[in-house]
Amino acid sequence: MSIELKGVHKAFGASKVLQGFTLDVQEGEIVTVIGPSGSGKSTTLKTIIGLLEPDEGEVWVDGENVHQLGLDALYALRRKVGYVFQFAALFDSMTVRENVAMGLRRMPGLSEAEIQERVEDALSRVDLEGSGARFPAQLSGGMKKRAGLARAIALNPRYLLYDEPTTGLDPLTVTMVDRLILRMRDELQVTSLVITHDIESAYRISDRIAMLFEGQVLEVGTPEEIRSSESSRVRAFVEGKPELLEDHQ
Amino acid sequence: MKRSRxxxxGTVMLIGMIVVVIGSLWLAGSGLGRPxxxxxxxxxxxxxLREGNQVKFRGVPIGRVDRxxxxxxxxxxxxxxxxxxxVPDISDAAAVVAPESLFGEWQxxxxxxxxxxxxxxxTLSPGQASQDEPPLLPGFTLPDITRLTAAANEISQNLAVLTDRVDRAFNxxxxxxxRRAIDNVQDVSENLRTLVSSTRETFDDLRGDVSQATEDIGAAASVARAALERTNDLLETGQVDSIVTNVAEASKDLAVIARAVGSSSGEMQSAIMRMDSTFTRIDRMTARIESGEGVLGQLLSQGELLGQASSVLVQLDLLLADLRANPGRYVRLSIF
Amino acid sequence: MSILSPVAWVGRTGIRIVGSVGQAGFLAAGAVRALRNVTIWGPNLVPQMVAVGVASIPIALFIAAFTGIVLALQASYTFTGTVPLYFVGALVGKTIILELGPVLTGLALSGRVGANIAAEIGTMRVTEQIDALESLAYDPVAYLVVPRVLAGLVMFPVVVVFAMAMGIGSGWLTSLGLLDMSTPQFVRGLRLFFETFDVQFALIKAASFGLIVTGLGCFYGFTCTGGAAGVGRSTTRSVVVASMMILVLDAFWAATLLRS
Structure with a gap:
């Protein structure tokens, strides 16, 4: 069981964001998609859980073609997929605890006590035990991100999609989030797809790294392979040297 | 928290519903449980008259029109x-359906x-009368003020026609x-006198012509009688002239009143007074006309004007009574 | 820039309007479909009824109170000397119930409720909270739109009832206090032209205003793009369009229900 994207195209008006994006994520694997801002990374994640419909191509998750699913089946699939949003996207009218409980309330057959238990469990995983009663507006950026993570993992998902999990965080929190991502895989065998432009973080957590450029996967490989890539575009990004790109333009 | 919300x-919605139901019923004037x-x-x-209009007894609202x-x-x-x-105990009870004021409030x-x-x-004819549970009163619906105005107009027109006819009759x-009839009578009596005197003088001479003379006298007398009869008719009624004048004046007055009521003016007071006097005159006249005396009476009955005039008079009576009772109403109307 | 650019502008505007109507229809269809997900919108209905309805009562009462006062005074000003004073009651009652109660309340609530909804949902849209809802297997239309629109549909008439009662009440007090009228006089006028249908008409109107105000708030919130500025634009547009639609609907109902 895995996530598979086959030749996905997606355009918003005139701007073509994805142009034949192909990638597969094996079970229990952490794959990181790196790429410059605006290269369609977030679009990829939204396509995977059916928030966006690809213009062309197919997305397979857990053995199902996402965009062929009916509404109910789609919601059933989404319960297996945790989505960590870039800016946490916490519901600001609710406390952290209520935020984390939101997804659980859609799980059939869970009692209120079980829900609370799992909420506390998820909060403790992200070191937010004491902040359950606070509102998102009262949290720091890092805490919000962790709360968003807690909301995603409370569902015990088999897949986790991370949208820029470490962007804008202090180095300490970055490390903590990285460890959390690894722990989710090691403890719960979660299959993860991480979108980031934090190349250091990508090296630390990834089994494989995919370089996204102009809507296509330029290169896929282990962190070592990427680090020693021959491609000037890849090197331009990972080494932060835009002058390497200019040769191609 | 959730429960209190x-x-x-629930409270707000219930209050809203109660306000709507009670308010509507109250405004629509329903009795709400009262017997x-x-x-x-x-x-x-x-x-x-419409559903919900008031029912009054001696000016006091005591009920409403249901359907x-x-x-x-x-x-x-x-x-x-x-x-x-x-139901109040009224001897020989009846109901009058009429506007309370000119603003469409009927009662x-x-x-x-x-x-x-x-x-x-x-009223129902005796055969139709049923012993229904709710008491049944005979009713009379007053004509609308606009219809009265129109009626007054019509009366004045009828009277104008009448005057015209009378005028023409007495041309x-x-x-x-x-005059010729009277002259004839004089001629005839002159002839008779001459005849009588000459007869006396030449009675003997003319004895042979007696039968001829007698015939002449007979013819003259019948002409005289006819002429006298006609004259007598006219002279006996006596007020032919004054009737004609009255009718002409009355119709003029009525036209003025009709105009005044219909088109509005501040001269309502004087209109009412004029109407009053016109009325007495018309009343007096009609009494005479109704008795059918004289040429005028015949003319009226011939033209079936009499019937119309009297029905219109009833309406005018009402209008006048109303005008006298509520002058302010008409004055207000005139400003509209 | 060419001679054809005005034509192009017309074309662009037309396409945009048709597009918006299409999107709105899509959202409306989604909302109808989402009605079956009672478990999603059910828990949100009561809080929304409080937010849309109960919390709107004070502003509605405030507006209605002053409307009643002004109507009574203006009516007496117009009527003095020509029409009997009890017609003040008729004018206040008829105007408040048929027109000003529903329309002024609707306009006020398009600002209060419509803007609130557009801003709230718009913010949720640009901060990905709506996507988050979807990722948590919530149908956002069921979760956000249905309870708000239902609350508007049910609570607008309730608020309007309060407003009508307040408007007539303040008109009555004004007549007593400032116009030297008596209560029976005022009530007589009030009842003079009253028909039960007037109230039904007002409530139908109010419900349609509730539908359009909340629906447009949701629509502009949902289609919001472009961060805080986008939320501001959506909110403004929601209020403007809702106000216009209220007046259009007002005319529509008058044309369909009052012409017999």
């Missing part, structure tokens, strides 16, 4: 009213029949005829 929403006493009024026409039912025969309307109190007034004896109350030719 639900209670709050009501049904009563039915039979009329030919309901005018502008209208067309008589199965199609010959009238049964007004079903609900009274807040027991049913319970009255004793002798208060407005001239009204033609609408120069008629006068000439009368």
């Amino acid at each position: 639900e209670v709050l929403v 009501s006493y049904p009563l039915e009024v039979l009329v030919a026409d309901v005018g502008q 209208f039912m067309v008589e199965p025969s199609g010959n009238g309307i049964r007004i079903h009213v609900l009274l807040d109190q027991e 049913v007034e319970l009255v004793s029949r002798d208060r407005f004896p001239r009204f033609e109350y609408y 120069d030719e008629t006068a000439e005829n009368v």
Whole structure:
């Protein structure tokens, strides 16, 4: 069981964001998609859980073609997929605890006590035990991100999609989030797809790294392979040297 | 927390519903549980009366119009009213359907029949009368003020026609005829006198012509009698001239009143006064006309004007009574 | 820039309007479909009824109170000397119930409720909270739109009832206090032209205003793009369009229900 994207195209008006994006994520694997801002990374994640419909191509998750699913089946699939949003996207009218409980309330057959238990469990995983009663507006950026993570993992998902999990965080929190991502895989065998432009973080957590450029996967490989890539575009990004790109333009 | 919110929403919604229901019922004038006493009024026409209009007794609101039912025969309307109190004990009770003011507020007034004896109350013929549970009153629907104005107009027109006819009847030719008739009578009596004297003188001589003379006398006498009769008719009625004048004046006055009421003016007071005097005159006149005396009476009965005039007079009577009772109403109207 | 650019502008605007109507229809269809997900919108209904309805009562009462006062005074000013004073009651009652109660309340609530909804949902849209809802297997239309629109549909008439009662009440007090009228006089006028249908008409109107105000708030919130500025634009547009639609609906109902 895995996530598979086959030749996905997606355009918003005139701007073509994805142009034949192909990638597969094996079970229990952490794959990181790196790429410059605006290269369609977030679009990829939204396509995977059916928030966006690809213009062309197919997305397979857990053995199902996402965009062929009916509404109910789609919601059933989404319960297996945790989505960590870039800016946490916490519901600001609710406390952290209520935020984390939101997804659980859609799980059939869970009692209120079980829900609370799992909420506390998820909060403790992200070191937010004491902040359950606070509102998102009262949290720091890092805490919000962790709360968003807690909301995603409370569902015990088999897949986790991370949208820029470490962007804008202090180095300490970055490390903590990285460890959390690894722990989710090691403890719960979660299959993860991480979108980031934090190349250091990508090296630390990834089994494989995919370089996204102009809507296509330029290169896929282990962190070592990427680090020693021959491609000037890849090197331009990972080494932060835009002058390497200019040769191609 | 959640429960108190639900209670709050529930309370607000319930209050809203109660306000709507109670408010609507109250504004629509329903009795809301108070006992009501049904009563039915039979009329030919309901005018502008509508459901919910007031029922009054001696000016006091005592109920409302509930609904209208067309008589199965199609010959009238049964007004079903609900009274807040027991039907008052009125001797020879009837109902008058009329506007309370000119603003379209019609009402049913319970009255004793002798208060407005001239009204033609609408009653069921004995065969149709049923022993229905709610008491059934005969009713009379007053014409609308606009209709009255139109009626007054019509009267004045009729009277104008009448005056015209009378005028024409008493034209120069008629006068000439009368004079000639009188002349004839004089001629004849002169002839007779001459005849008598000559007869005395030449009685013996003319004995042989007696039979001829007798025939002459007979012819002259019959001519004289006819002429005298006509003259007598005219002279006996005596007021031919004054009647004609009266009628002409009355129709003029009526036209003025019709104009005044219809088109508005501040001279209502004087209009009322003029109307009053016109009225006495018309009344006096009609009494004479109704007795059918004289040429005028014949003319009227010939033209079937009499019937129209008297029905119009009833209406004028009402209008005048109303004008006298509520002058302010008409003055206000005139400003509109 | 060419001679054809005005034509192009017309074309662009037309396409945009048709597009918006299409999107709105899509959202409306989604909302109808989402009605079956009672478990999603059910828990949100009561809080929304409080937010849309109960919390709107004070502003509605405030507006209605002053409307009643002004109507009574203006009516007496117009009527003095020509029409009997009890017609003040008729004018206040008829105007409040048929027109000003529903329309003024609707306009006020398009600002209060419509803007609130557009801003709230718009913010949720640009901060990906709506996507988050979807990722948590919530149908956002069921979760956000249905309870708000239902609350508007049910609570607008309730608020309007309060407003009508307040408007008539303040008109009555004004007549007593400032116009030297008596209560029976005022009530007589009030009842003079009253028909039960007037109230039904007002409530139908109010419900349609509730539908359009909340629906447009949701629509502009949902289609919001472009961060805080986008939320501001959506909010403004929601209020403007809702106000216009209220007046259009007002005319529509008058044309369909009052012409007999």
